[in-house]
Amino acid sequence: MFAYILRRLIYAIPILIGVNLITFMLFFMVNSPDDMARVQLGAKQITPQMIQAWKEHRGYDKPLFINHNEEGISMLTETLFVTESLKLFSFDFGISDSNRNIGSDIQERMGPSLAIALPTFMIALITNISLALILVLFRGSVLDSTMMILAVMIMSISGLFYIIAGQVLFSKMWHWVPISGYESGWNGISFILLPVMIGVFSGIGSGVRWYRSIFLEQINQDYVRTARAKGLSELRVLFVHVLRNGMLPILTGVVVVIPTLFMGSLIMESFFGIPGLGSYTIDAISSQDFAIVKAMVFLGSMLYIVGLILTDISYTLFDPRVKL
Amino acid sequence: MMFSLLWTDILVWGLLSVLLFFGWGASRSEQIKKQWHAIFKSSIAMASAIILFFYLFFTLLDSVHVRFAMEPTKTKSEQVQYSEIVSLLDLIFAHNIQSTERTYSAPFATHEYTKSIIVDEHGVTKQEYLPLKHISKKAHSLQKSFIAVMIGLAISIMFILVHIFWRSGKGFKNEFKLIMQGNTKLPWRTAYGMIIFLIILCTWFYMLSFDYHVLGTDKVGGDVLYQSLKSIRTGVLIGILTTLIMLPVAILLGVSAGLFGGWVDDVIQYLYTTLSSIPGVLLIAAGVLSMQVMIGNNPTWFETTLERSDLRLLFLILILGITSWTGLCRLLRAETLKISQMEFVTAAKAFGVGRLTIIRRHIIPNLMHIILISVVLDFSGLVLAEAVLSYVGVGVDPTMHSWGNMINQARLEMARDPMVWWSLFSAFVFMFILVLAANLLSDRVQTVLDPRNKS
Amino acid sequence: MNSLLSVENLSLTVGGEKLLKSINFEIKQGEVFALVGESGSGKSLTSLAIMRLLPEVISVSSGDIKFKNDSLFLLPEYKMQKIRGKSIAMIFQEPMSALNPVMTIGEQVAEVIKIHLGLRKEETKEKVISLFKEVLLKDPTERYNWYPHQLSGGQKQRVMIAIALACEPDLLIADEPTTALDVTVQAKVLKLLKKIQVQRNLSILFITHDMAVVAQMADRVAVMRYGEILEEAECNIFFSSPQHPYTQSLLKDAMHSKEARERLRTPGKLLEVEGLKVHFPIKKGFFQRTVGYTKSVDGVSFSIPKGKTLALVGESGSGKSTIGNAILSLVPITEGTVKYEDQDLVHLSALALKPYRRKIQVVFQDPFSALNPRMTIGDIIREGMVSLGVVSKNRASQDAKISKLLEKVELEAEHMHRYPHEFSGGQRQRIGIARALAVEPELIICDEPTSALDVSVRTQILRLLQKLQQESGVSYLFITHDLSIVPTIADEVAVMKEGKIVEQGSVESVMENPQHPYTQKLLRSAPKLPI
Secondary structure (H helix, E strand, C coil): CCHHHHHHHHHHHHHHHHHHHHHHHHHHHHCCCHHHHHHHCCCCCCCCCHHHHHHHHHHHCCCCCCCCCCCCCCHHHHHHHHHHHHHCCCCCCCCCCCCHHHHHHHHHHHHHHHHHHHHHHHHHHHHHHHHHHHHHHHHCCCHHHHHHHHHHHHHHHHHHHHHHHHHHHHHCCCCCCCCCCCCCCCHHHHHHEEEEEEEEHHHHHHHHHHHHHHHHHHHHHHHHHHHHHCCCHHHHHHHHHHHHHHHHHHHHHCHCCCCHHCCCCHHHHHHHHCCCHHHHHHHHHHHHHHHHHHHHHHHHHHHHHHHHHHHHHHHHHHCCCCCC | EEEEECCHHHHHHHHHHHHHHHHHHHCCCCHHHHHHHHHHHHHHHHHHHHEEEEEEEEHCCCCEEEEEEEECCCCCCCCCCCCCEHHHHHHHHHHHCCCCCCCCCCCCCEEEEEEEEEEECCCCEEEEEEECCCCCCCCCCCHHHHHHHHHHHHHHHHHHHHHHHHHCCCCCHHHHHHHCCCCCCHHHHHHHHHHHHHHHHHHHHHHHHHCCCCEEEECCEEEEEHHHHHHHHHHHHHHHHHHHHHHHHHHHHHHHHHCCCCHHHHHHHHHHHHHHHHHHHHHHHHHHHHHHHHHHCCCCHCCHHHHHHHHHHHHHHHHHHHHHHHHHHHHHHHHHHHCCCCCHHHHHHCCCHHHHHHHHHHHHHHHHHHHHHHHHHHHHHHHHHHHHHHCCCCCEEEEEEEEHHHHHHHHHHHHHCCCCHHHHHHHHHHHHHHHHHHHHHHHHHHEEEEHCCCC | CCCEEEEEEEEEEEEEEEEEEEEEEEHHHHHEEEEECCCCCCCCHHHHHHCCCCCCCCCEEEEEEEEEEEEEEHCCCHHHHHHCCCEEEECCCCCCHHCCCCCCCHHHHHHHHHHCCCCCHHHHHHHHHHHHHCCCCCCCHHHHCCCCHHHHHHHHHHHHHHHCCCCCCCCCECCCCCCCCCCHHHHHHHHHHHHHHHHCEEEEEEEEECHHHHHHHEEEEEEECCCCCEEEEEHHHHCCCCCCCHHHHHHHHHHHCCCCCCCCCCCEEEEEEEEEEEEEEEEECCCCCEEEEEEEEEEEEEECCCCCCCEEEECCCCHHHHHHHCCCCCCCCCEEEECCCCCCHHHHHHHHHHHHHHHHHEECCCCCCCCCCCCCCCHHHHHHHHHHCCCCEEEEEHHHHHHHHHHHHHHHHHHHHHCHHHHCCHHHHHHHHHHHHCCCEEEEECCCCCCCCCCHHHHHHHHHHHHHHHHHHHHEEEEEHHHHHHHHHHCCCEEEEEEEEEEEHHHHHHHHHHHCCCHHHHHHHCCCCCC
């Protein structure tokens, strides 16, 4: 088990290097450090000396991939790509264009992101699975077919609509909850309520359909017939046998998402003015702050890989056939 | 007059001809014909397909771009001056482009939505709802509606009659009776109903658009109906072209990984794990930001803003393609692995059939259902994604008509009381109908083609 | 004896089509009643109807099932649940998938006890362990916490039997309980069932397609075809004087005429395999190092004479199919030689191999996965001919050859425009044979070509293969697990166990005077007809 996790972590390194390479190429190939300096300095008369000074200050004065001024291995290591990547691997995200430490910004903003993302995830998981089980219990009935049509409808509406409609109805017209904002602790619950509700509702269509198809696939398996032949009630068949086996495909889809919850939701956070990582990213994108975007890309990929490893580990817990 | 092709136009028409070519080829195969028959046996699928066809029609209408030679100006240049590039759709709705109001007006309104301060002839300042400039005041809307419905009915019935006539092998009357009783193999009755409804709707909207702003106007007085219609092209293009651009890559890599195994498999798996590990929106954002910088650095690349926004759309489609091939690739790899273990592949190997032939003859045909399902399934997701991306600021060019941009602009007016709802509403409804139709069709395609559903 | 279960005029329909047509039978206390039929005869549907576990699309259009004077169709669902597993228990064909893969076997047995008998925890566990003992599962206490994937097929079926017996049912429905098992395992499971039946005076509804199993197990027999019962009789009367022509032909097919095969005396060996080893690496550990090998085929030597048939017999996992693939150069060979007319095929390049591809062909076991569902029959047969350059490029002459081939395997020429799904299992197997014949091979490797087929179809296919051999002098390597068909088809036989050949020789000597204990065990285990 330990050896397995270690192996997976080592496998993760080339993937993260690849991720770095992609983002690095996207940013620096079209947007050289000189361009960045010019944009950042912003002054009307920019001298080459100023650019040079800025680059040195930021550590951007090395060549991108190959340093011809060096010998041997340092031809490769004394480059912008390697030094920048090493910094990321040691979780040193550097400073943003607005001269703030990105690392501490991220730490600060994880909390609010989780405050929205985690409840949304949990409530959605529970509602979707229970609704799907109910539909499977009444499969083929009028309830099932109408709910499925409803699910397609819910799926077909843009998520932005739910947010806008929710804000108009619950905040503007009925004044049940504040329209946006955030406060930590229990007082902040009124801020969280609406985004969580909207998050759950907008995912309900596709979620229920997905879980339902998983359970329906299980329902036709031989072991379910055995369970019925044992004289179990339909409820017990569903909740003991089908649910346990359905957990396996569900895990593949769900566990990988859990670590990325830290990244927050872009749209939700920016609509509701929540100071999380999602709105952080959006602000960075709109102000074209490459340092932050790069940090977020690295963080996101790392969390995704952690998710993949967690998925495998969760399999060993739920599926006796899988041994690491 | 001169035809002017944008990059995306070339892609759309190229794609359409490729599809028609394949469709023609496929129509000779009994098996494929039977499958499509099975899909369209459901009247929901038939109705959805017709709605999608109407959207496609507007897309195509908006994908023929022309430039008109301008009146020779007094400057003595030899060169003929051309006007802005316009599409056929622009020509049809020319009256709506010209009739820009000052500001917001509600659907079918005769006056502006907000009061303006005016000074009348007596020098008194008043707050008043100003009348709209471009509506006809003596319009008999009821009478006109009636005429519009009649015209729509006539047009659609003409189409239907031609179709029945073309189909009628056993005599026209007989065929007509069968269809009206709903006794045909395919649900033609539903199809005709849908066609009549949609054509009447179109003619009604169009006729009234001369007298009113049917769906209101936006902040700068632009006609919302026209904007919504223009946005169709953007949405449909993103939905279709993205999948079709990534399709060859996904198929090639997925099949190679599954069939060849070894280091090929390792490299391809590494590629798609890496790409899929980057959060999608961020990768798109990174790509679009880079492109913006590139375009900003080279302002001389484009003659017109239309060309610029078109190239930006194309680039967005490319980036979306890059981020979305991984899922399909993974599916195809797994399925190829499964198929390559099947005995008919072993039999082909025992005949010494080459690998490429095995891929072409045995593997790809057995993957077609997965590919088709993913194309229709991805379509709706991509249409919805466009709106979100535009909101984040990494979508299509802000000057381009798209539902995302419409929502984005109208969103700012939410705080206004009473609300300006029609822009948002139109964008959401146009998007909803397209996505719903696509989802319903993809559901049907899935039930028919997915072998697991056969019992 | 009074009747325990009686099925009266039972008819089932799906979408207007009749699946069962007015079935009548009775099962008495303590008897084994066998329902025999080929696939699609409706025998399994009958059992599901008794349990009221029919798929929702199938409806009961008429009739009644009486269990101890209760009309089962009139019971409310919750009462039916009390009958299922308690009074009527059932075991299924596929032990591999019939158990819940993520629950321990102990839990699965305990569940049924808990529901119906409501025992306390410790009592339940004790009872489960005593049941495991009764079905002769080794180390019952330890195995309580095992999962199904840790057990072999036979052991899983024993667990299924334990579940069925847990609440001491009056009636046990056994739906093809041994069909998926190897012959030696089948013998053990059947013996166990019979023992329990006698001990507990249990009634069993035994559903099977195998006449020999019926002869071993049943007291009374009913034969089904197309949803009807054709004949019902006491077991001994049934086998000595079958009434219905269909029954007679079924019995004849099951018997395998032992009429002597025409022994062609052609000298010369077509294929010689020597010291063949196929090992697959097992990778483990941190760097996926190869830590060992699965010795799928481990030093096998045999030869196939021209125009004759060698039967390769073995149970699942014995490596017999791997040998077939090795001869076709479809798996890497670790060691040894495969000589075709003195040419070693092992180290040939793909190109140099091509002429031999033409001479060695293959027919597969599964008629469903052997044909590409997206190709017409004509194209399927054409593929090999074109690839190996057997025919001219002229399409018309190809089509002419295809129609000739189709007629040769007793299909019709017009079938070439159809797709595989339109054909039955037996027809598909014929298409597979036509595909192999298309390149005029000298050796055909038949990899269990009949094991997925019904008895009557099996006989037809075997007859067809024999006819083709007599016509063209083709040799067969006939891979099978079924000893009973060996005398009909083969001249020589080799018995395989765990990658090695334990005994080989002429059919007469091996079948009548087996030397190796494993061969003896195989022959003993195979159920036999009483005649």
